[in-house]
Amino acid sequence: MELVYPAGALVILLLVSAAFFALVRERDDLHRLLLTELVAIMTLGLIALVATDLAEALILPGLVVAISELVALSQVYIAKEGLAARPAKVRRIEVMDTAPAIVAAILVAYGIVLSGFSGGAIAAAGLVFYFMGHGHAERFALLEAASGYAWAIWIGAFFIFMILPAYWFFAVLIAGGAILLKVMVKLSLIGTMRGDPDV
Amino acid sequence: MIISRISRFLSDYDNLVAAYAVLVIAVAVIGIVLIPGLVYEEEQLYPKQIDRASSLDPYDRGGEAFGRAEVAAQYPENSPYLGYVTAYLTPLARLMADETLHLGTTIVSHPGGIIDEILYNTRGLDTVAETSILFAAFAIAAYLFTRRD
Amino acid sequence: MNAEFLLGLAILAIGTAATAFPGEKTYLARLINLEIPSFGLFLIMLAFDEMLALLTFVGVTAISTFIFVRIMERRDDR
Amino acid sequence: MEGIEGQIPLILTAGIGLYAAIRIVAERRTLRKLPYLNVLSFAVAASVALLIPHPLALAAAAAYFVGSTLESNAIASAYAGGPERQ
Amino acid sequence: MIAILQAIFGGIALLGAIAASLSKSSYDKLIGIGLLTGGVIPFVAARGYLDVAIAVSLLVPVTTIIILQVTGPEEER
Amino acid sequence: MIEYLIAATFIGMLFHGIHRKVIARIQQRPGPPIWQEILHALKFSFKETWIPETASQALFVGVILVAIGIWSAALFVLLSGGSLLLLFGIYMLHKIVEHGTGLSSGSPYGKFGAIRSVITAAAEIPLFATIAAVYLFTGSLAISDIAAYQQVHGPLLFIVPPAALAMYLVILTKVYYSPFAVIESKEIVSGYKTEHFGVWRAALEVGFSLKTFVLLYAFVIVFIGLLPIWWTLLLMLAILVSISFVCALTPMLSPYDSVTVQSIATGLIVAALAVQWVVMA
Amino acid sequence: MLGEVIRILAASIICWVLFVTVDILFKLPEKGGVSGAAAIGRQIRADGGDLLGGNMMGNIVSSPDASAGTLLASCGVFIAGIPGGLAAAALVFIGNRICHDPGYAGTTGAVLATFVVYGMTQVGFAASDFIAGTVIAILTIQGLFHIPASRVLGRLWRWRA
Amino acid sequence: MFSLPTGQIGGRELFVVEFGDVVNYFSPYTASLFAFALIFTVIVIISRPERMVEIAFGGDAYLAKEIPTKDLAFQRFMAIACGLATLAAVVSGDLFNFALFTSMVGITNIGIVAAVRSRHVLNAAYQYGIVAMVATLPLFGAAAITLATTGSLSLWELYRAGITVPFVAKAFLVLGVMGEGMAPFYVAKAEITRAPGAPYILMIHVSSLLVFLRVVEIALSM
Known part of the structure; x- marks a missing residue:
């Protein structure tokens, strides 16, 4: 673990920078929402690197927070863009x-x-x-x-x-x-x- | 003037995400520079020990059914029945475990795995918080969904 | 450092690059590219035997994909 | 190479899987990729069963195979535009 | 799992990841994801997590089908 | 305790009056008498009072009690040598008072004041720098410990001038007519206080005079040390007058510029502190 | 080692014959079962292949057919003997229902293959040979050259008709 | 049993509430924050919302906006939830638990404004929500890094002198709270506060400030 953890943390922090850099440049609202999902994956990655049973138990709340915020925000997005009606053609x-x-x-x-x-x-x-x-x-x-x-x-x-x-x-x-x-x-x-x- | 340009940038909430992201990148870069300082502590709570020879492989966490397992909790004195939850198997799970290897989650995450020990017993408040978050988020989504504009 | 872990990091990196800077910037392309880092994380969790977390993660990924699809099918431009 | 003895079927199927993967990447027409994907899922399902001779492995192989087939089916149908296009 | 098999399945997974990230068409991307799944499942199975393998191999197609709900008609290329 | 509160209130109101007087004199106006603020408070106490119909009643009244309550608590913390962090907390909570006062009435002017109060939240950050610096140098945040430290090492004002500057900035932000007082500027009538009149206004003034007293007192204790009471009051007055000069001579900033100036100033202060820390270490 | 390779090749020929026969008996080349299978058939014809053979390939892609039945039955026999093979047949049946396939080619193939494979294990073959053999057999149809493979399948179908 | 080495910053513990490994405590500092949050939660519960008056600047037109009671009831519900989350966050004795309750504060904040029908406010709420969502990375990341490098999440352990928490973890923690509560990035929040429903909107501000105050204590003590 003395090598695995720093290596994993290094890679994930680099990727965090990349993901947030994309977020800096992004202007479109839905693209931003998609990128937050990427950020959520990084979060879970950071927790997963701890590699104990406790980490596993902590990933579950982390996941729930991510999906909850996504649910709420997606609905805010629909409300703010006025996308109430479902398209007729499916x-x-x-x-x-x-x-x-x-x-x-x-x-x-x-x-x-x-x-x-x-x-x-x-x-x-x-x-x-x-x-x-x-x-x-x-x-x-x-x-x-x-x-x-x-x-x-x-x-x-x-x-x-x-x-x-x-x-x-x-x-x-x-x-x-x-x-x-x-x-x-x-x-x-x-x-x-x-x-x-x-x- | 530079001050009013910065003010104008910050006063537009569309730029808020970008401003925050820049801060996070800054801290992440500091983190990358300080990677040698991130030394993994070997003494962890609830370490993962996997017994490949056990009939419960890969989910065995030690302990007898309806007995007690050794669990490295933070404050064992706060949970008098620490370790019992972990070692619990349903009769069905018990049967499957005796039968064969590799039945995996089906056995131990019947109520009774170590995750349950952590999620419900020693760190139960986390789960309370997390279900409350789910509850709040769904209240928002359901409210916006059913609201007639 | 086992094979799953290294493979996971590699796929996570590929997927993050693909999601953060997609070749063709459409919602759909990003949504599909988002699957790739999920698999990277999947492998990392596998490497540390975090199976319950992994299972939950896969299930939740399916649900969050559906949430995005729900938004995208209400928009005309995809 | 140690470990290969007695593993010939496994290595053979895995190798076929790799071959199929390469053909998928090399193929340009979407619909023509799907048969190769089919070969891949055969190879992977066989590998899973060969890796762990256990009753649940049969279920895993079947589940993977069915899932993969379902995926190919859906992709092909969606690509073709669904039944109303016919 | 012996090293040569790890290399083969890892290669399949990497090929899938690269193919999915580089493809232009969303259908090709989804096929890339299928490839990636094929590379990953043996790793799960080899560690003995067979039930997980079952669940994952059913959930991945579900995700793909959900995505297919919004893919547009494909232009011939 | 109650006598301290009353004394502090009156001194604080007197300070407000002096502040106005000094500004007026600098601008070559006669200005009001220095006990004007006390008279104001008394006058408001006997005026007709009711709650506006559009207001959120519990909040409208509650927030005033909170204002008096938190600053009384702050005075108590200061006198008993409690934690500086708690003082910092109370200072930040004052923002809630401004905000709540403005929002509760339903009046658009009050609302504008409240919104500006939210925008200018960067005003709290210098105090954070102060706390961090004091903690780094003295190793404690208990006011009694800080005072003891100064007994040994001399006033912190000379040891960490940037931190003192940060706190000065904080006090400057909160006084009337300051360049950062965008929440009370006259184009939005009386800002967040517009709809609070009669007894409510008098009570608010009591709270705010306590605030002025506490902030000045804290500055003296933290950066100069425990002194005899008259020396302390004199020093507080000196600081107040210097602030009055700044207020009289600077124009009021626009809300967002105010935020930016404060943030940049904080950044510079933090940088200076960091440099000092590294040099000393 | 060489013996094992030869056995695998022999098994692959047996499997090929087995599942192609069953598939053709169940009329897989006649038309695409779902729109996707038909589209694959049309694509192969457009590239110079045979429509009917292409249809059959599309059907193999789109639903577990006799070849899948053979594979899973071999796995079943490999793991648990005859009961394993029959369990595999049940799984294939469920798979068919999932994939919008009204036919029984997969189930029939699996049941037949169970007995064939079990019989062959009695005469010196290993079940694992059949697993690898099926993969090779499917490779010859779906994985090497689509156009000639579709022609061969089309010819077999016309011969049956 | 427990000895909280926080005498210098938050004061000695007054009493503890233990939930297994999560041991919440009241020190003079956290108790003050708790009391303040409690006061505002009570105000939210008993207070009726104000009726917002809008004016056209430069003219004499006044109009009192009527807000549907259903919207206000929802806002109140969310504000109470927010208050409870704040109460839990300020007394939490566990880093991960603190992170969870903080993110609950973030999500209920979105909920409070989500009931507003003005598109402008919704837009601000959305941007704010995006920040709150990405802020889970620094927040949980801080907890994860702390756990990996010190082997504990309990603040009781982390406050001990011998244990050093990496700087990145502290910075991430503060940054995460800033993102969830937006303190001190109030720019989007200023737009949010234009919404009607004063006691409820105020709760957004109360919660974020209190959580920020708490995280200052945590970051300094660790």
């Missing part, structure tokens, strides 16, 4: 008729087995793919509520850890399940946000 690919359901099923099943945070992200990716082909905006409020409850349950689990550590077993089960539900639902909502809001 490209059609044959596999979109068959693939989403099966792939999403596999990914969701795997996500549930995995549980916790990663499981949520995987399952959400599958669900986004599934919802992409269909409009499911009507479920929006319901899903929101479900995720809110999941969040509350997770907070409960956290306090079990802190106050009644003897029940760690239940706390772990609840936390893993609630985080799965919360992340999965939240992120898959993006998939439903493709069409018009009031369908």
